[in-house]
Amino acid sequence: MRSVGIRSRRAGQADQRRAELLRAARRVVMERGMAGTRVADIAKAVDVSGGLIHYHFATKDELITEMLRAALDSESARLRELSSGPGAPIQRLDGVLRFYLPDSRGDQSWVLWIDAWAAGLREPSVQAIVHELGRSWVAAVETTISEGVRAGVFACADPRGAAERIDAMLDGLIVRYTLGDHTLTRQRLLEHARTAAAHEVGLTPADFSAVAASGN
Known part of the structure; x- marks a missing residue:
C-alpha cells in the first residue's frame, strides 16, 4: 500500500510539473510567437x-x-456552460457571443489562436486543434439557436448554417480588430455580432439590446 501511495504522489508531482511547463510555454509563445519559441x-x-x-x-x-x-x-468547457446554462435562449446566445469576442486588442486568447491559425498551415497537430476549437464554437451557437427554435422564440430553418455564418463573420472582424483596425471597437464588434445573430434567428438587434439593458 505504501508503494501505491508513493506512485500516486510521484504522479501528482509529475502532473504539477507538466502544468507548470504548459503555463510557461504559453507565456513564452505570447512573447515570441510559436515559430520563434524554442525549448531553451x-x-x-x-x-x-x-x-x-x-x-x-x-x-x-x-x-x-x-x-x-x-x-x-x-474554452470549450466554458462555451458548453454558456450554451446549456440557465436563462432564456436569447440571453444564452448573447452570452456565447460576448464570450467569443476579445476583451481588448491584446486579448491573450485571441492573440494565441491567431498565431495558431498561422502555425496550423504547416503543423497538422496544431491545425487539428484549431479546427476542433472552431467546431466547439459553432456547436455552442447551433445548440443555443436550436433550443430557441424548439422553444418557439427563434425562427431559423438551418441553425447549423446560421452558426457557421456568424462564426465566419466574427472571425474576420476579430482578426482585423486584433491587428489594429481602429475603425473597429469592441462595442462595434458586439453590435455586429448581435445584428448578425438577430437576423439569423428572426429577431431584431433591439431585442439583444434589451437583454443588455436588463443586465443579463
Whole structure:
C-alpha cells in the first residue's frame, strides 16, 4: 500500500510539473510567437534544463500542442456552460457571443489562436486543434439557436448554417480588430455580432439590446 501511495504522489508531482511547463510555454509563445519559441526559451522561463522539458514532452511540437489543447479544453468547457446554462435562449446566445469576442486588442486568447491559425498551415497537430476549437464554437451557437427554435422564440430553418455564418463573420472582424483596425471597437464588434445573430434567428438587434439593458 505504501508503494501505491508513493506512485500516486510521484504522479501528482509529475502532473504539477507538466502544468507548470504548459503555463510557461504559453507565456513564452505570447512573447515570441510559436515559430520563434524554442525549448531553451521555455526552460529559461521556469529555470529548468531542456532535458527536464524533454522528459515530460518529447518535442517542442508536442509541448506546444499540449499547451493549445489545455486552452481548447478550457474554452470549450466554458462555451458548453454558456450554451446549456440557465436563462432564456436569447440571453444564452448573447452570452456565447460576448464570450467569443476579445476583451481588448491584446486579448491573450485571441492573440494565441491567431498565431495558431498561422502555425496550423504547416503543423497538422496544431491545425487539428484549431479546427476542433472552431467546431466547439459553432456547436455552442447551433445548440443555443436550436433550443430557441424548439422553444418557439427563434425562427431559423438551418441553425447549423446560421452558426457557421456568424462564426465566419466574427472571425474576420476579430482578426482585423486584433491587428489594429481602429475603425473597429469592441462595442462595434458586439453590435455586429448581435445584428448578425438577430437576423439569423428572426429577431431584431433591439431585442439583444434589451437583454443588455436588463443586465443579463
